[in-house]
Amino acid sequence: MGKLADGLDKAVHEAFTRPIPKSAGARMRYLVRQLKSTRAAAQQLGISQRTVERYVKGQIRTPRKDLAARLERQVAARWQPKIRAQAKQQAATTHGIVIDTRARFGYTAAPGSTDDARLRHLTVALPPTYAARLFDARDQGATDEQLRNIAAEALQETYFKDGGRRASGLLVEYTDVEHIEFGL
Known part of the structure; x- marks a missing residue:
């Protein structure tokens, strides 16, 4: 995943009402419950089914990094899917999203x-x-470049053109992203 996709995921994770389980055993038990079997959990993690069973029973406590x-x-x-969906829905319908970025912006504008x-x-x-648009593209597996293009268009229209009140012929290039965070 790229910076923008990770940033969107992080913003949604901040909406969680309960923290993700801390111990490896609790995390493994949750994953087994969600996937309905130890075999499916083992396949997702790339380990043996017996290893998953040992984590569930508490025989192994500390996993490799x-x-x-x-x-x-x-x-x-998989944590709190209803909360995640609700946060996305609110951002997409009423609240919007806040973008905090440090990047290189170039312009194609009128002479002078x-x-x-x-x-x-x-x-x-x-x-x-x-x-x-950002969440839909992220959910459909868009590349980081595609997400960056949507963010560039959003910044162009919202910040640089001020909703169509100025700089009508301006086209913004959004490159060299050093930092990006999203907030819901």
């Missing part, structure tokens, strides 16, 4: 204006339509 990371990712992806790309730090509240 790579397994711990895979386990955390799998549990986080500066179009040199420069590094900027922006924090902008995007309208719900762009939040919906």
